[in-house]
Amino acid sequence: xxxxxxxxxxxxxxxxxxxxxxxxxxxxxxAAPNTQASLYDLAMPGTLPVMNEEVLRxxxxxxxxxxxxxxxxxxxxxxxxxxxxLPKGYQISQLDFPTVGRGSLKIQLEDGSDKIIAITRAHxxxxxxxxxxxxxxxxxxxxxxxxxxxxxxxVSDPDLRNxxxxxxxxxxxxxxxxxxGISDGNMAQGSMRCDANVSMRKKGDTExxxxxxxxxxxxxxxxxxxxxxxxxxxxxxxGDGGRIVQETRLYDSDKDETRSMRSKEVANDYRYFPExxxxxxxxxxxxxxxxxxxxxxxxxxxxxRFITQYGLSEYDADxxxxxxxxxxxxxxxxxxxxxxxxxxxxxxxDLLGLLNKQDLNISASPISxxxxxxxxxxxxxxxxxxxxxxxxxxxxxxxxxxxDAIIEARGLKQVTDxxxxxxxxxxxxxxxxxxVAQYRGGKEAVFGFFVGQAMKLSKGKANPAQLNxxxxxxxxx
Amino acid sequence: xxxxxxxxxxxxxxxxxVSSVELxxxxxxRIAQLNPALxxxxxxxxxxxxxxxxxxxxxxxAGQATPLTGxxxxxxxxxxxxxxxxxxxxxxxxxxxxxxxxxxxxRLQAAGAVMLGKTNMDEFAMGSSNETSHFGPVHNPWDQAxxxxxxxxxxxxxxxxxxxxxxxxxxxxxxxRQPASFCGITGxxxxxxxxxxxxxxxxxxxxxxxxxxxxxxxDAALMMNVIAGADARDSTCLDIPAEDxxxxxxxxxxxxxxxxxxxxxxxxxxTSVQEILQLAIRKLESLGATFRxxxxxxxxxxxxxxxxxxxxxxxxxxxxFDGARFGYRCENPVNLEDMYKRSRGEGFGDEVKRRIxxxxxALSAGYYDAYYKKAQKIRRLIKEDFDTAFKDVDxxxxxxxxxxxxxxxxxxxxxxxxxxxxxxxxxxxLAGLPGMSLPAGMLGGLPIGMQLVGPALSxxxxxxxxxxxxxxxxxxxxRPEV
Numbered sequence: 003x004x005x006x007x008x009x010x011x012x013x014x015x016x017x018x019x020x021x022x023x024x025x026x027x028x029x030x031x032x033a034a035p036n037t038q039a040s041l042y043d044l045a046m047p048g049t050l051p052v053m054n055e056e057v058l059r060x061x062x063x064x065x066x067x068x069x070x071x072x073x074x075x076x077x078x079x080x081x082x083x084x085x086x087x088l089p090k091g092y093q094i095s096q097l098d099f100p101t102v103g104r105g106s107l108k109i110q111l112e113d114g115s116d117k118i119i120a121i122t123r124a125h126x127x128x129x130x131x132x133x134x135x136x137x138x139x140x141x142x143x144x145x146x147x148x149x150x151x152x153x154x155x156x157v158s159d160p161d162l163r164n165x166x167x168x169x170x171x172x173x174x175x176x177x178x179x180x181x182x183g184i185s186d187g188n189m190a191q192g193s194m195r196c197d198a199n200v201s202m203r204k205k206g207d208t209e210x211x212x213x214x215x216x217x218x219x220x221x222x223x224x225x226x227x228x229x230x231x232x233x234x235x236x237x238x239x240x241g242d243g244g245r246i247v248q249e250t251r252l253y254d255s256d257k258d259e260t261r262s263m264r265s266k267e268v269a270n271d272y273r274y275f276p277e278x279x280x281x282x283x284x285x286x287x288x289x290x291x292x293x294x295x296x297x298x299x300x301x302x303x304x305x306x307r308f309i310t311q312y313g314l315s316e317y318d319a320d321x322x323x324x325x326x327x328x329x330x331x332x333x334x335x336x337x338x339x340x341x342x343x344x345x346x347x348x349x350x351x352d353l354l355g356l357l358n359k360q361d362l363n364i365s366a367s368p369i370s371x372x373x374x375x376x377x378x379x380x381x382x383x384x385x386x387x388x389x390x391x392x393x394x395x396x397x398x399x400x401x402x403x404x405x406d407a408i409i410e411a412r413g414l415k416q417v418t419d420x421x422x423x424x425x426x427x428x429x430x431x432x433x434x435x436x437x438v439a440q441y442r443g444g445k446e447a448v449f450g451f452f453v454g455q456a457m458k459l460s461k462g463k464a465n466p467a468q469l470n471x472x473x474x475x476x477x478x479x
Numbered sequence: 480x481x482x483x484x485x486x487x488x489x490x491x492x493x494x495x496x497v498s499s500v501e502l503x504x505x506x507x508x509r510i511a512q513l514n515p516a517l518x519x520x521x522x523x524x525x526x527x528x529x530x531x532x533x534x535x536x537x538x539x540x541a542g543q544a545t546p547l548t549g550x551x552x553x554x555x556x557x558x559x560x561x562x563x564x565x566x567x568x569x570x571x572x573x574x575x576x577x578x579x580x581x582x583x584x585x586r587l588q589a590a591g592a593v594m595l596g597k598t599n600m601d602e603f604a605m606g607s608s609n610e611t612s613h614f615g616p617v618h619n620p621w622d623q624a625x626x627x628x629x630x631x632x633x634x635x636x637x638x639x640x641x642x643x644x645x646x647x648x649x650x651x652x653x654x655x656r657q658p659a660s661f662c663g664i665t666g667x668x669x670x671x672x673x674x675x676x677x678x679x680x681x682x683x684x685x686x687x688x689x690x691x692x693x694x695x696x697x698d699a700a701l702m703m704n705v706i707a708g709a710d711a712r713d714s715t716c717l718d719i720p721a722e723d724x725x726x727x728x729x730x731x732x733x734x735x736x737x738x739x740x741x742x743x744x745x746x747x748x749x750t751s752v753q754e755i756l757q758l759a760i761r762k763l764e765s766l767g768a769t770f771r772x773x774x775x776x777x778x779x780x781x782x783x784x785x786x787x788x789x790x791x792x793x794x795x796x797x798x799x800f801d802g803a804r805f806g807y808r809c810e811n812p813v814n815l816e817d818m819y820k821r822s823r824g825e826g827f828g829d830e831v832k833r834r835i836x837x838x839x840x841a842l843s844a845g846y847y848d849a850y851y852k853k854a855q856k857i858r859r860l861i862k863e864d865f866d867t868a869f870k871d872v873d874x875x876x877x878x879x880x881x882x883x884x885x886x887x888x889x890x891x892x893x894x895x896x897x898x899x900x901x902x903x904x905x906x907x908x909l910a911g912l913p914g915m916s917l918p919a920g921m922l923g924g925l926p927i928g929m930q931l932v933g934p935a936l937s938x939x940x941x942x943x944x945x946x947x948x949x950x951x952x953x954x955x956x957x958r959p960e961v
Contacts, residue, residue, distance in 0.1 A: 041579055045799040047572070048559045048581055048678040050713050080795050082842070084819055091798020142815075144803070273842035275851060278684035278792055280714050 004205040005240070007233050008213075009168050009198060010122075010160035013175055014153045015185045016129065016193040017060045023128045023152035024051030024094065031191055035134075035145035043150045045089035050279050057152040058283060060184040061101040061126050062293050064154060067178050067300055068121050070105025075284050076126070078277040083270055086144050087131035095155075097274045100125035101283070102154075107178065108302060109170040110320065119171050120159035129153050154184075160199065160210065165229035169222050172196060173324070176222075177301050181326045189220050196225055200232045202240055211236075212246040216260050219253050228253035232260050304329050312342035321350050327365045338375025341382060348374060352392075356399050369398045376405040390414050390462055418465045420472070423456075426464060427472045430455045441477050452477070481505055481641040482958050485698040488644055489546050492539065499539070499549025503532035503593050506551045510595065510642050513961055516623060519636040521556055521614045522564045523596035531593040538591055546701050548591030553643040555634045556597040557604055558584050558689075559678040567680045568602040568612040568630075571800045571807045571826035581678020582713070583647055583689050583706045590705040595643050598633030602828045603797065604654055604682040606630050607900040610891045611830040618887070619661060620959040621925050625884040628658030634692045635662040640961050645693045645702060649679060651686045652785055653879075653904025656916035659692055660879035660928025663918045665945065665955060666692045667699045670935045671911035672717035675710030681796040683789035684715075686908040695955055696917060696945035700724035703938060719936070727939045728946040732766040735944065736872045738773035743877035743903055752878055752927060755920035759929050759948070760876065766947055773868045773875065777860045781906035782898055784861070787841045787854035788909070793831075794838030800826060833894060862910040865934070874944060875932040878903055879916040883925035903930060913938045917945045918954035926957070 022029055025042040042049040065072045077099040080092040102124035108116050131149035135142050156175065162168045176194060179185045187194050201213035216232055219225045231253075236246055251260040299307070301323050308319035308329075322332045328349075335345040353374065357367060377394055380386050386394065386409055397408050409415055417423060430452055431438055441448045452473050457464055480488075480497060491497050507525050514520050528551065535549035559565050559577035566572045580588070588594070601611040609617040609632030617632040619625040620640035627636040631648030635658035638646050648655040650668035659666025667690045674689045681687060691702035703724040710716045739760070744753060760770055802808035802822030809825055812818035827835070841850035868875060880900065890897050907914040912932055919929035933941045949955050 044804055046559075046578065046805070047565070047567070047575070047680040047799070048577075048676075050677055052712060052714055082795055082798065084798065084801060086801075086803050086815065089799060089804060090795075091801060092795050271844045273794075273839065273844075273847075275791060275795070275842050275847070278715075279681075 005202045005237055006205045006207070007164050007229075008160045008201045008203060008210055009162035009164070009229060011158045011162065011168060011171060012197040012199070013156045013158075013172065014129075014195045014197075015156060015179055015187070017057055017152040017154055018183070018185050019054055019056045019060070019152055021054055022150035023054050023057055023126070025150055027150065029151050033147055035143070036147060039131075039146035039149065043089065043146050045091075051094060051277075053280060053283065054152065057126055058101065058285070059293055060152075060182070061124065061154055062285070062290060063182050063297060064124060064156075064179070064184060065102035065105060066290070066294050066297055067182055068102075068105035068107050070121060070124070071103035072285070072290055073099055073101045073103055074286070075099060075282050076101040077282045078126075078280045079274045080277050081127075082273045085130070085133075086142065087133045087146070087149065089131070089146060089149060093128055093130065094277055094280070095127035095274075096125035099282070107171070107174055109167065109174050111170070112166060117161075117167070119161045119167075122157040122159050124154050124156040127153050127155055160201075165226040165233070168198065168229055169226050172222060172225060174301070177325055181298055181300050183298070189222070192220065195220060198225060198229055198232075200229055200236065201246070202233065202236045211240075212248050214246065214248065214260075215250045216253050217250055217263070224253060224255050227255075227258055228260055231258060235260065298326070312336065312346070314342065314346050318346045318350055321354075322346060325364065327363070331364050331367070331371050334371035335375040335378065338372065339378035339382060341378060344378050344381065345375075348378060352395055368401060369395070370403065373398050373403055373405055380405060380409065384416055384418060384465060385409060386414055386416050387462065387466055390416065414463065416465050417460055417463045418468060420468065423460075423464055423468050423472055426456045426459050427469070427476050430459065431476055438477065449473070449477070481509055482694075483644070484694045485547070485550050485644050485701055486695070488550055492549050493544065499532035499535040499551075499593060500529060502549065503528050503551045503595070506595055506643060513640055513642060517618050517620060517636050517640055517642070517961070518615050519598055519617050519627075519633045519640065519642055520553065520596045521566060521568075521599045521612075521633065524563055524594055527563070528593050528595050531588070535591045535593060545590050547587065547705060549593060550591075550644050551593045551595050552587065553595050553598045553634060553637050553646040554584060555600055555631050555646065555648050557600060557649050557680045558597075558647060559680065560584050560594070560597065563597065565597070565680070566613070568600040568604070568614065569827065569831070570613040571823075572680075573613060573807065575806050577678075579678060582675035582710050584678065586705050587647070587702075592705075598631070598637050598646060600633055601630035601654075602831050603680065603793070604630040604649055604651055604687075605793070605830050605834055607653065607657060607897055608885070608887075608891065609633065609658075610887065611828055613828060616887055619884045620961045621663065621884065625886055625925070626661065628661035628880070628884060630654040630658075631666075631692060632658045635659055635664060635666070638662070638664045638692050638694060639959060641958065645691060645698050647689060647702075647706075648692045649682075649687055649689050650904075650908065651682050651688075651789060652908050653901040655690050655692060656879050656904050656914060656928070656930060657901060659916040660926070660930075661884035663921075663926025663928075663954070663957060663959070664692055664694060665696050665699055665915065665917045665949075666690065667703065667915040667938065667941070668907065668913060669703065669707060669938055670717075670913045671908075672715050673707045673913070673936070673938065675708075675713040675716045677710055677712040677716075681792075683792040684796060685792060686785075686789060688908070696915075696942050696949055697725065697728060699915070700728060700942045700946075703942075707938075722939065724939050724942055727943040730943050730947075732763065732768045732944060732947050735763075735768040735874070737763065737768050737770050738868055738872035738875045739770055740775045740778065740868075740875060740877055741772055742775050742778045747902065748878055748881055751922055752882060755922065755927055756876075756878060756929055759919040759952075762951060763876075763944070763948060766951065768944075770876075771872065773872060775861075775864045775868060775906065777857065777864050778906050780857045781861055781909055782902055784854040784857040785901075785905045785909060786837065786898055787850045788858065790834040790838030791841045791851050792838070794835045794842065797827075797831065797835055802826070830894070858909045861906050865906075865910045865912060865932075869934045873933070873940065874937070877930050877932075879928040879930040880904075883922050883927050907932050911935065913941055915941050915945060917948065918957070920954055921957065926954070
């Protein structure tokens with residue numbers, strides 16, 4: 003039996019506002035427990051929510067970025083359930099009239115082809131606080147700093163067919179969010195959290211199978227592993243003639259498995275109804291157009307521009323636009339050195355290699371775009387060779403910043419003086435009479451030997467083009 | 480002195496006939512004497528009151544007096560008052576000292592009013608007789624065997640018994656107007672959104688509105704001048720310019736068109752109340768008003784619609800009372816669920832629990848459309864009835880309540896009988912309109928009120944009509960012998 007995997011993702015993105023969705027409390031991460039909880043966040047009797055307009059702008063900008071219908075009239079609803087980290091006993095969310103309606107985004111599959119993933123909706127809601135179960139002698143502590151932080155919950159259609167597609171979708175979403183600057187996207191801190199709905203069906207079926215929802219997945223890698231685990235688990239059950247139970251499952255990254263959460267969590271009736279403390283949010287075309295006008299260039303558009311403007315390959319353009327920081331870094335390098343191809347090579351090969359090795363984000367790169375741009379300029383103006391440049395790059399990666407000073411201090415400057423190179427050539431020819439005879443006898447391949455010898459003699463500093471020219475001239479004489 | 484209106488007291492204070500400290504002390508003395516029998520106040524703040532009074536006298540001496548400077552008032556215990564118990568008539572909040580002031584409290588304080596204390600009320604404003612209060616019922620000053628009405632019963636009784644010059648109340652389905660009627664005073668429920676709900680403990684958010692309970696329409700206007708107006712902390716509070724509600728008080732009633740809803744003068748209303756209203760109508764006619772019959776065809780649906788919408792909202796509004804952060808927590812909870820169940824089970828009274836259950840049911844999957852959604856449709860129809868009526872008339876007049884104050888214990892065994900108490904007032908909340916009750920006559924030694932309802936934001940007109948009526952009648956000046 004061949005099974006087809008069906009995946010839909012619900013992604014919660016914490017919006018990077020200064021204050022909470024409905025109160026003036028700070029949203030800054032990492033403060034001492036309950037120091038960022040106002041009267042409203044504590045659900046004090048008589049307190050009321052006031053909508054943070056910045057949240058609306060961010061949600062609309064996301065909607066525009068994924069070509070979504072924008073809800074001109076969005077309505078907040080109360081989602082009722084009891085939990086200690088939910089002080090009001092209800093979460094304010096959007097049920098029937100979300101701010102962002104149907105949209106889509108494009109992902110690239112492993113074979114290089116594109117696939118469009120439909121976005122069902124994206125709605126604004128408040129985050130809950132945190133329950134802390136350790137250090138309280140059998141009791142639980144509640145930290146309400148996070149309570150009321152604005153979230154955008156982005157729901158996809160069940161268009162994803164395997165874990166890799168799910169990760170590609172998530173990465174694309176992550177990239178768009180960072181391009182828009184509406185979230186820091188930090189998955190480890192919970193700024194972007196993913197729930198995956200996974201079901202299986204026989205290949206060719208049009209009906210969906212029973213799904214499970216995997217909660218609490220907080221990295222791209224874990225999303226992939228959690229889905230793969232869940233797919234295997236479901237295939238085994240179905241293969242044995244069993245049935246999948248619709249339930250919420252928790253991914254445990256330590257054990258690399260999903261396990262069932264208490265069924266109580268699933269059986270909730272949230273008793274949604276319109277939030278009477280807030281008026282419907284009504285926006286007009288002018289509001290939307292004003293946001294559209296300030297949208298940054300998004301990954302897909304930037305990728306296209308890199309191909310046409312810089313003549314990059316689709317692959318390079320894709321890599322270099324995968325994050326806004328990366329694209330900005332690349333463009334800063336190009337602006338300095340004027341050579342897009344060389345810049346692309348240095349950024350995508352050397353720099354990314356270095357960053358991967360040190361597990362750093364490009365925003366934390368030890369080498370600034372100014373340094374890298376200068377370095378490439380020095381290759382272009384023949385101050386150093388490409389090979390010497392690698393040495394300079396290493397010095398830069400150790401924390402030095404002044405390219406010219408490095409070249410100067412270490413005497414790495416390329417030898418371009420014709421007289422000096424001529425002397426090198428003469429010395430090499432004189433020292434290797436056998437090889438000279440071979441070359442002159444027609445063995446063209448020996449030429450490389452002379453280049454190597456001369457370079458070695460110059461400690462790599464001889465200008466390769468001049469050296470080649472002189473060698474040929476002298477050997478042919 | 481203590482039976483004077485706010486307007487009269489303001490004059491007395493301005494003329495230095497009395498100081499605010501003297502006046503405040505006089506009210507405190509009368510409260511000490513009468514409150515044990517009436518139970519109108521649940522919390523007294525004498526020290527704070529005298530300090531505020533002294534500050535008010537100083538402000539007056541410095542030439543900074545406003546009409547309410549130094550006027551002793553009472554707040555319904557639904558308004559949060561900083562550092563003062565705010566119990567909302569419930570065991571759940573019997574230990575709750577608010578960390579902040581409600582907008583209404585803040586504004587009255589800033590205007591120089593003196594807070595004497597907090598008044599008794601039905602638990603979480605759920606009741607029409609004040610009998611659901613955790614702190615015991617309030618006794619009607621006209622007859623202590625009778626209820627003062629509810630839920631703002633403590634405020635109404637305090638004003639009627641001269642235990643304060645004026646009081647704040649809230650009205651979700653009639654909670655200002657019906658006790659005003661039962662206690663023979665003037666009560667105004669403003670247009671929804673006129674007065675900020677910030678700091679007012681929510682019962683049903685889309686219906687709740689704060690307003691004055693006073694000895695005259697003029698006094699109500701004076702309080703409205705202070706409490707009404709935009710507040711950025713309440714998104715449903717209307718962002719409209721401040722209004723001087725006293726400006727139109729003296730306007731003659733010539734040309735005023737008043738509608739009499741057939742539905743309010745039908746079989747449910749006793750002949751004696753009808754007769755009293757007829758006398759009031761004739762009085763207003765003599766002042767220049769004309770009357771015509773109108774129809775509010777969906778009025779009979781207002782009680783059932785209300786008892787879906789209000790409990791639904793309440794069921795969510797009261798979820799925060801879970802024993803976790805403030806308020807009542809049961810002894811030795813064994814786990815989270817036990818804490819929730821027992822804290823709420825022990826902290827809430829029967830009527831509150833009944834409404835939470837009704838509201839939870841109405842919002843449940845499978846019942847939402849049949850109850851909540853349908854009730855919202857009816858709400859729209861009721862509003863449209865008023866819109867249609869106000870095409871032909873300026874105001875609507877009718878009874879506030881079907882009868883005078885009933886006896887304690889008479890109706891509290893059957894919730895539905897109690898719910899029907901608000902049959903004339905509830906539609907006004909559902910439509911978000913301003914309504915007021917003012918004394919229209921006496922029946923068997925008990926006061927009876929009439930209700931005036933106007934289109935949205937017509938408070939000035941309502942107050943004008945009430946004031947003109949009061950200039951030519953003395954029902955509002957009658958005081959009980961306590």
